[in-house]
Amino acid sequence: MKQKNKSQTKAGTLPIYLILTFTSIFSLFPFYWMFVMATQPSAAYNSIPPTLLPGGKLVENFQKVLDTIPFFQAMWNTILLCTVVTIAVLMISSLAGFAFAKFQFPGKNFLFILILLTMVIPPQLGLIPQYYLVSQLGWLDSLLGAGVLFLLNPLGIFLMRQYISESVPDELMEAAKLDGCSNFRIYWSIVLPIIKPAFATLGIIVFTLVWGEFLWQFTVLRDPSSYTLQVALASLNNAFRVDFGMLLSGVFWATVPLIIIFLIFNKWFISSITEGSIK
Amino acid sequence: MENVSKQSTKASKLSEKKKDMISGYLYVAPFFIVFGIIGLYPAVFSIVLAFQEWNGLGPMEFVGLSNFTVVLEDPLFWKSLYNTIIIGLMGTAPQLIVGIILAYFLNLAVIRFTNFFRVTIFMPYITSMVAVALVFGVFFSSNETALANYVIGLFGFDPVSWKTSEWGAKVAIALMVFWRWVGYNTIIYLAGLQSIPKHLYEAATIDGANKVQQFLHITIPLLKPFIILTVFMSTVGALQLFAEPTVFLGSSAFSRDEAMTVVMYLYRDAFNLGSFGTASATAVLLLIIIIGAAAINTWLTSGIGSKKKRGV
Structure with missing residues (x-):
């Protein structure tokens, strides 16, 4: 009976998986895009269609951050x-x-x-x-x-x-x-x-x-x-003409350590939210 | 012999009690010293300042309610309040609804990889508000070639000047608030869902209730405490919005009014214009607005599901 119930509902899970996958992409895309922009020259920003693959300016952009x-x-x-x-x-x-x-x-x-x-x-x-x-x-x-x-x-x-x-x-x-x-x-x-x-x-x-x-x-x-x-x-971000490659390079390198810590301790992070707010 | 030891334990108990009392005071003291200096004193000082004219340097001058009159007659204050409310509604209301739905999906027994989805959906929360505002600031840049313009172009819309248009700025800021917080609320709702006993659903299934009915009549009412909590926190948070619009707009943050929030208005008064009195009056008004809005929203949310009880 239980088994039957499970297979019945399984067919209906596809749209749910689609929604969850879409949400995951929505959540992760800015991280990915931040990385892409951190590796591109500022001019890549103006290309049509937009650049969605990493380029070779990772070090150069970060050097500009360090200079600023x-x-x-x-x-x-x-x-x-x-x-x-x-x-x-x-x-x-x-x-x-x-x-x-x-x-x-x-x-x-x-x-x-x-x-x-x-x-x-x-x-x-x-x-x-x-x-x-x-x-x-x-x-x-x-x-x-x-x-x-x-x-x-x-x-x-x-x-x-x-x-x-x-x-x-x-x-x-x-x-x-x-x-x-x-x-x-x-x-x-x-x-x-x-x-x-x-x-x-x-x-x-x-x-x-x-x-x-x-x-x-x-x-x-x-x-x-x-x-x-x-x-x-x-x-x-306060300059009149902002170099987007440099800007997102700074954001990227400032965010990476936190992401690594989060991925290692994600269970603790997530439980800290529920414990911190519910008790 | 027995008597003596009894007496001595009694005496030691008494001094033990006294010791505990002293320890108690001693251990809460650090917190209350901190609280007095950076919590209570500034709060009281702010309320006093709201009735003074002061630039932070010279002597204060008592001016009665005139700071409040100045603020309340300033169209920019009302504009900033309007902006705060609109961005708040657009940023938080969808977030709470989507959060409940996502949590419901993640809580279904048949769904796999829930841990992966949970971690990815939660990840935006760990990025700082500044980082989010900068990334979205490039995504929604004022260039015609901004990625956001490319995306809406695919749907046949004209490019928008995201940082200088009335609705462009609000939509962009609301979206970054949504993006950063939706996973946070999902996690809280998920904890709530896991506290609902499974047998309720089983009983409802036997009674012939479908999934939507179960969601509306079991899930939502039992999730109510968690909904109240998130609505309360979102309301308070939305009214304090500062970092996102300030960083998103960059150098033009305090010179334009499309996305100026109440806290930005307060900050501008105090630190760009040097008018501590009116800024403090704004702070007091903000306190009243926050308490009022939180009370109203909490009251409204407490009504959720109470009428529907009959249906279960």
Whole structure:
């Protein structure tokens, strides 16, 4: 009966496969085309019918990128910024999540509601004072200024609180306390190893968020030596006559590392979306 | 002997409780220090600034509601709000509908290679907004030979000046928003679909319900929490649109109005024109608009499927 049902529906799957294949092509085409343009001279852009096969200018176009923006400096700035912010957010969130999950203290509920409120405030509301604050601290054009805003991550506390209350048994904490462990020791030696999967989820969320964020980095980073990748790439598009081959070469080389990381860890990336949004 | 140990554990428990309390405060402190400095203080400061005239350098001057009057009487503000809403609707509404359909297909037991499809459809999300805007910016370049013009030419349409025409710019930006986010929403819906118990479909099949009926009367109502979530996030995200149009338009981003969004209007006021007061007033208006729109859309989506319950 089950077998019959399956063969019956199988004939109807062809249109579904066609739709899914079309969607995949739609999703992948810009990546492919970006690669093609990164290998073509700018003039190829004007050819009719359009060029859809790679050419031989891969190195030359990238050389032009290097002559126009400090690409590797920007890449390094971005990696440094993302790494430091991610580690800091993981620490801040796991500590606070641990406290909200396992300790009783007056005002706990009030503080938790305050975090809820933080999530509703759009980041643009504070943009001007934040800019003013950072400029007063002398942090414009620096990664300190670019990074400080991302330390505020209420979602991280939600994730960590949830994960810790589900996966760290109270008995284990009691036992550790009887053995004379301090609370911080419990956090460091018991909680942290248990919540590694949650660190992976939150780490991916924070890292990609900081990697791709534009408004704030664009606002505080004006000096090319302080540029992150996003700001540097955007600046490529500001010339009156843009060299498309060079432009997409820059985008291509800035995107390739992320694609490789994604293809290796795609399961983690995809589950970080569902865990980050549903919990 | 027993009594003594009992007493000592009681005492240690009490101090244990106190220790836990201190630990609790200590561990949430880093977050709240950060929150106070870069969250709460700027938010409050912004609201205060909305009632002041200030260029960021000299002293502030209290001007009452005049910043709001200036913004609300500026046609460009209304144009930017209109642009934001139109691009938002075009970019997100189709995305959510297509996302549900794709998730439904990917969740069918008979479909194979689902992991491949899932990964490819999700891939656009990992590219940054800037990268997407630049790639689409070349695809939709203002040249007559832009690839987008070639494609629409195949269907008999005349070339469009994508970056300088009223609808060209909006369609291009909406399409890049759609492209980047459709996979993200598909993944969320897929998680939702996987939470629906299979026996409901089996029961419906026995009752003679066809696939479309099952989709409308089982899938959609049970997916409702996920739909509400995505509608909420899309609404908030769409109203904050900034990177895509700014990067797409490049050097003309702040001098043209075809695709200027509310956040771009705010940014221009603050950082190109040096008027922090009116920019803050815009920020406060944006906050109100976001809360209002999110509330309305969430309320509207909560209505989905509740009338159809009879049909199941």
